[in-house]
Amino acid sequence: MGLLNLNGITKSFGAIHALNGVDLSIDPGEAVGLMGDNGAGKSTLMKIIAGNFKPTSGEIRIEDKSVEFHKPIDARHAGIEIVYQDLALCDNLTAAANVFLGREAKKRIGPFSWLDHGAMYKRAGELFSELKSETRPRDLVRQMSGGQRQAVAIARTRLSDPKLVLMDEPTAAISVRQVAEVLALIKRLKDTGHAVILVSHRMPDVFDVCDRVAVLRRGTKVADKHIKETSPEEVTGLITGAIEAA
Amino acid sequence: MTEELTDQKQRRHPGRGPVDTLNEMDHAAIDESITSRQEVSGFGSMIRTQPFWVFLAILAIGIVMTFVSDAFMTERNMFNITRNFAFFGIMALGMSAVICTAGIDLSVGSLLGLCAITLGLTMQAGWGIEVGFVVCMLTAAAVGAINGVLIAYLKMAPFVVTLGMLAMARSIAMVISNNKMIYEFGPDMELFEWIGGESMLGVPNVVWVLILMTAGFWWVWRYSTWGRWVIAIGGNAQAAKLSGIPVERMIVSVYMVCSMCTGLAAFMFIGYTGSATNGMGVTYELNVIAASVIGGANLMGGVVYALGAPIGAALVELIRNSLLLAGIPALWQQFFVGLFLILAVLLEQIRSRGRS
Numbered sequence: 001m002g003l004l005n006l007n008g009i010t011k012s013f014g015a016i017h018a019l020n021g022v023d024l025s026i027d028p029g030e031a032v033g034l035m036g037d038n039g040a041g042k043s044t045l046m047k048i049i050a051g052n053f054k055p056t057s058g059e060i061r062i063e064d065k066s067v068e069f070h071k072p073i074d075a076r077h078a079g080i081e082i083v084y085q086d087l088a089l090c091d092n093l094t095a096a097a098n099v100f101l102g103r104e105a106k107k108r109i110g111p112f113s114w115l116d117h118g119a120m121y122k123r124a125g126e127l128f129s130e131l132k133s134e135t136r137p138r139d140l141v142r143q144m145s146g147g148q149r150q151a152v153a154i155a156r157t158r159l160s161d162p163k164l165v166l167m168d169e170p171t172a173a174i175s176v177r178q179v180a181e182v183l184a185l186i187k188r189l190k191d192t193g194h195a196v197i198l199v200s201h202r203m204p205d206v207f208d209v210c211d212r213v214a215v216l217r218r219g220t221k222v223a224d225k226h227i228k229e230t231s232p233e234e235v236t237g238l239i240t241g242a243i244e245a246a
Numbered sequence: 247m248t249e250e251l252t253d254q255k256q257r258r259h260p261g262r263g264p265v266d267t268l269n270e271m272d273h274a275a276i277d278e279s280i281t282s283r284q285e286v287s288g289f290g291s292m293i294r295t296q297p298f299w300v301f302l303a304i305l306a307i308g309i310v311m312t313f314v315s316d317a318f319m320t321e322r323n324m325f326n327i328t329r330n331f332a333f334f335g336i337m338a339l340g341m342s343a344v345i346c347t348a349g350i351d352l353s354v355g356s357l358l359g360l361c362a363i364t365l366g367l368t369m370q371a372g373w374g375i376e377v378g379f380v381v382c383m384l385t386a387a388a389v390g391a392i393n394g395v396l397i398a399y400l401k402m403a404p405f406v407v408t409l410g411m412l413a414m415a416r417s418i419a420m421v422i423s424n425n426k427m428i429y430e431f432g433p434d435m436e437l438f439e440w441i442g443g444e445s446m447l448g449v450p451n452v453v454w455v456l457i458l459m460t461a462g463f464w465w466v467w468r469y470s471t472w473g474r475w476v477i478a479i480g481g482n483a484q485a486a487k488l489s490g491i492p493v494e495r496m497i498v499s500v501y502m503v504c505s506m507c508t509g510l511a512a513f514m515f516i517g518y519t520g521s522a523t524n525g526m527g528v529t530y531e532l533n534v535i536a537a538s539v540i541g542g543a544n545l546m547g548g549v550v551y552a553l554g555a556p557i558g559a560a561l562v563e564l565i566r567n568s569l570l571l572a573g574i575p576a577l578w579q580q581f582f583v584g585l586f587l588i589l590a591v592l593l594e595q596i597r598s599r600g601r602s
Contacts, residue, residue: 072488072490073490076490082488084488087485088482088484088485088488088489089482089485090477090478090481090482090485090486090548091481091482091548092477092480092481092548092549093474093477093478093481097474097478101478101485101486101489101491102475102486102489102490102491103489103490104471104474106471113471114465114469114470115468115469115470115471115474
């Protein structure tokens with residue numbers, strides 16, 4: 001039994017069918033690459049898993065329990081953390097403040113509570129070193145490189161020890177060197193038993209870190225294969241439609 | 247298949263840690279080591295803030311003025327300056343919170359007038375000072391809540407909403423006061439006028455209030471979740487929302503806080519002047535916004551200093567006072583307030599350009 005099971009997910013916007021009965025399952029510690037051309041339904045599927053949209057029909061099961069998400073925070077409570085493409089960071093806050101945003105650590109005496117900066121810096125520092133990133137908790141995000149910003153966004157997902165991390169194009173807008181850094185972060189997530197869904201346009205990234213690749217074309221899943229049983233050429237063919245299905 | 251990428255091969259951090267040798271420094275890494283400066287603490291971080299530089303400007307003007315006018319460094323004049331700017335400082339503390347969310351509140355001047363009238367009418371009718379205070383603060387809270395709901399939930403532009411409120415609040419003040427001045431404040435009149443107009447330990451009461459409020463806001467910005475969330479919303483409201491912060495409710499609370507600071511200033515101000523008219527606070531919004539911005543609040547949002555509000559207000563009042571003592575016609579006052587406002591924003595621009 002998988003960690004996350006999507007059964008027959010359909011999403012329609014009026015007459016437009018963005019997704020037609022997509023099934024997808026993922027096991028703990030597994031990384032699945034979700035690929036497809038623009039408009040294939042990747043983002044729609046992501047947003048359904050993240051709780052931004054409700055599916056028109058179909059079922060989401062987490063650890064064999066049926067769940068319904070009304071807003072993104074519901075997905076977080078169910079153990080799904082999302083790294084958004086634009087990273088959703090506050091530039092004017094420190095790395096630690098961003099990691100803890102919305103769930104700050106507090107000290108408490110009676111009815112009074114206040115932010116526990118020391119604990120947050122310490123925990124954020126631990127998360128960064130677990131990720132083997134040299135991002136410093138007290139640095140302002142404004143001053144960070146693309147790779148460091150990714151580390152902050154990924155460290156944030158680990159705060160609650162989620163079951164599944166959803167990453168939307170994490171390597172789209174950063175330098176080649178930083179891409180390698182981000183891929184190393186993803187491997188570290190896998191090593192610690194987290195499931196990862198990686199939405200990406202970049203074939204080498206998917207083949208580097210993912211165990212499986214699922215290909216969407218015009219709202220339908222046309223392939224779901226182990227990385228070892230396929231090739232970049234085949235996946236390209238599946239994405240463009242040169243190969244019907246596999 | 248691409249080759250297996252190992253961690254050691256991929257991660258190069260020249261000049262930062264023992265991970266690797268330094269001979270492979272590429273451009274991205276150089277960029278990174280330059281841009282990843284650490285947030286400095288203590289004195290180093292203090293001199294990077296706008297309030298620090300404005301404080302230096304205040305000292306400089308003060309030193310010049312001691313030579314220009316003998317009357318400047320007298321106890322009487324210092325007392326007057328601090329008391330006069332305290333009213334604006336209290337309002338600017340709230341305004342800084344609004345500006346931190348990338349908003350603006352143009353209605354504070356009119357709200358001061360409206361609070362003056364509701365407070366005045368309540369106490370004139372024979373109610374005690376506690377009731378007067380509650381009515382004053384409820385008036386402010388209600389106006390702030392209306393501003394906040396329109397801005398947060400109906401997504402209207404803060405400029406337009408509060409401009410509308412500027413006109414409406416003033417008009418309501420005129421209507422309910424029947425355009426009459428109030429100078430009779432019932433049984434607690436003596437206490438009321440003592441609170442607003444007198445002093446303790448040689449310091450005006452309103453300055454004590456400003457000191458306490460500044461300390462309170464300093465704590466809020468540094469240690470409270472509310473403060474942290476307001477700053478986060480100013481930095482990236484979308485990110486704050488995705489992190490589960492109730493952005494709309496927070497925005498409403500920010501406008502209510504701003505209005506209630508004005509309500510408190512009104513309570514002190516009426517006690518000080520000893521009369522309430524519906525024309526009170528006309529154009530005050532300009533001075534309050536100027537004080538906040540001079541004190542380092544950035545209209546783009548995400549930046550706030552508790553000390554900025556009193557320091558900004560102090561500079562505005564100091565300009566006014568200095569011109570007066572230097573014998574320059576009062577007609578020049580607004581010119582210099584405006585000039586310093588523009589200079590402050592220019593300073594902020596230059597400093598942030600130096601940083602990036």
